Amino acid sequence: MIRSSCFDRLRTVAILHTAAAAVFFYVLLMPGFRPFDIIPGAGEVVTVYMDGVEIGTLNAGIDTMELYREARREFSSEHGKLVFSEMPEFEFVKKAAFFCHTDSEKEITAKIKSRLESGIRDDLAPSYSIKVNGTVVTVKSAEEAGGVLKSAIERYDRDDAFDIELVKDSSREFNVLIPKIVDKNNSDADLSAPLAAGAGHIEEDLSVCEFKNSGEGFDSFDYCVNDIAFSDDVEIVESYLAAGEAADPELASSMLFDLQEVQQIYTVQKGDTLSEIALTVGLPLDEIIALNDSLENENSVIHPDEELIITVPEPELSVVWKETERVEEIYDLPTEYIYNDSWYTNHSEVITQPSAGCRDAVIMTTRMDDKEISREVLYEEIKAPAVAKVVEVGTIIPPTFIKPISGGRMSSPFGRRKKPKAGASSFHKGIDWATPVGTSVYASSGGTVVKAGWGSGYGYVVYINHPNGMQTRYGHLSKVYAKVGQTVKQGEVIAASGNTGVSTGPHIHFEILVGGTQVDPMNYL
Incomplete structure (x- = not known):
């Protein structure tokens, strides 16, 4: 009786499993019924998240970003005007699946468009950004942008001879305006090309101030601002900002044209001192020390080619301008040099x-903002002639010295x-380095050996005369290899x-x- 009951229960379970399987496959084969997809191949699907919200699941081979572009096209077509919507962030999570419900491309496109609708920005207004290198300053209108640039050239355009015209750049896809500086009296003269610091004169056909006649004399010149330009390329780009931004x-003019602290690199030159560098760059010495970790105080040692950080006040955009002026001035002539091939470069005589x-004189002066960069004498009448300084200098590079061991x-x-x-001097005339007997001793500089042998208290010695009149001496030697009269090169082994x-x-x-006379070798090594 018990066995029969167990058998009946097992048979019932088997019948139920068979019936469930039949229903399962029947549902699969029913037309129009699709609770999930049978994924072909390896069975990979991608779940798409837009701004952190799941919007659906697609077969891995479908290009989701193409669906996004299609949603944007539909979105733009329906609105029929320029509409701003936040740029969404997409995340894609791939997983393996054999049976999995997937969304159609049309469903995903609709969900993306719905999300775009929810991100519409109606608080943005047209604006214009002035771009100079990596700096961007945005104002409300193109007129304001042009006015900001005009305010800069007005600082130096004393005769109000120049103006700013904004010209659309037809080669650009977006609305980009290029500011052109023009002469009000000659609209064909485009003076907007950037001028490098110290650049030469503008071409004659672009000159604002022309000579009155071909004859020389002070009346042959117009005294005015000849040329004006920005130091860098400038463009004005249409953009959109929230109201009030x-x-x-x-403020825009101040951001572009007022002095800002800019970090630069100063390369130490031979003969430089920290105090001289501070004077040259116009920066307090304590600020230079604070900017450079390698400097502890004003007595810190610096070396040629060492790089120091300095801050220099510079605007984001400068105005380069040229002016013709008549001046009465005290002047100097440049130094004249006579080169002597038998002297060392560290030898000179006035x-x-x-x-x-x-x-x-009539002077053409080039300035960047208020700083004079260069000047050229166009015409002069000498009242009292100047005399140039004449200096005779050597051309031979003097010898250098190295540590002898x-x-x-x-x-x-x-x-x-x-x-x-006992027997030693209380004033040490050289430097001693403790080193094992037999260490190689090198010629500190090239020259001629004038002594090689016993030197009393110095023991065995070598003396070398050098071409610039200096002499080096090496004492307490165990062996002497050099010979009197021998010419040795720097670094050559002369003793032990x-x-x-x-x-x-x-x-x-x-x-x-x-x-x-003996000097401290450390000043020469």
Whole structure:
């Protein structure tokens, strides 16, 4: 009885499973019934999210962005005017599936368009952006943009001879205007091309101030602003901003033409000092130190080619202009040089002292904003002639000096010291480096060996005379390889270090002499 009951229950379950399977496949085959898709191939689908909201699932092979473009076309066609909507962010999540409900392309397109409708911006108004390199300043209208640029040239256009015209750039897809600076009295003269700092004169057919006649003399010139231009390319681009976000013209002008602190790099030149650099760039020394981690204080050591950060006040956009002026001035002539091929470059002599002169002259001056960049004398009448300074200079590069050993520890610097032992001097005339006996000793600079052998308290020594009159000495040597009269090159091995003469331990003693007097070698190495 129990077995029969168990058997009946098993048979019932089997019948139910069979019936369910039949219903399942029947539903699959019913026309028009599609609760899910049978995904072909590997069975990959993509769930699409728009601004974080799920909008549907597609087969992996469908181009969702093409559906987005189609939604935009429909969106624009229905509105029939320029409408702004927030740019959506899409996210795509791919997954494997064999049976999965997917949305049709039409359904996804409709959902995207619905999301675009919800993002319509009706608070945007037309505006115009002035673009200079990477700087963008936006005002309400093209007229305001032109007025901002006109206000800059008015600072230097004393005779109100120039104007700004905005010309549409037909090569651009969007509405882009190019400001042209024109002469009011000569509309064909386009002066808007950027002028590089220190650029030469404009071409004759673009000159605003022409000579009155071909004869020379002060009456042959018009004295006025000849040329005016912006230092960089400028364009005005139509854009859209929310009400109240555009800058007023006065603020826009300040943002473009007022001085701003701009970081630049100054490369240290030979002979530079921190105080001289501060004077050259017009920046307080403590500010230069604060900007550069490599500088601890005003006594920090700087080296040629080292780069220092400095801040220079500069506007985003400058006005470059040229003016013809008549001036009576004190003037100097440029220095004249006589080159002597038998002197070193660090040797010079003044042959003639300069004397300033006086002249009445016509000057063409080029300025960037208020800073003079260059000037050219167009005509002059000398009242008192100037005398040029004449300097004779050498052309031969002087010898350099290197440390005479590799490694070693400085055990005694140049200058006064406590006597290390009896017989030693209390004033040290060179530098000592502690180093093992037998260390190679190199010629610090090229020259001729004038002594090689025993040198009393210095033990074994080598003396080398150099072409510029200086001499180097190497003492307490264990071996001497160089010979008197031998010409050696910089870096050539001349001896081996030792512990000979009056010495407290293995080391090399090194001297540099200028005019027969020992000097601190560290100033030359």
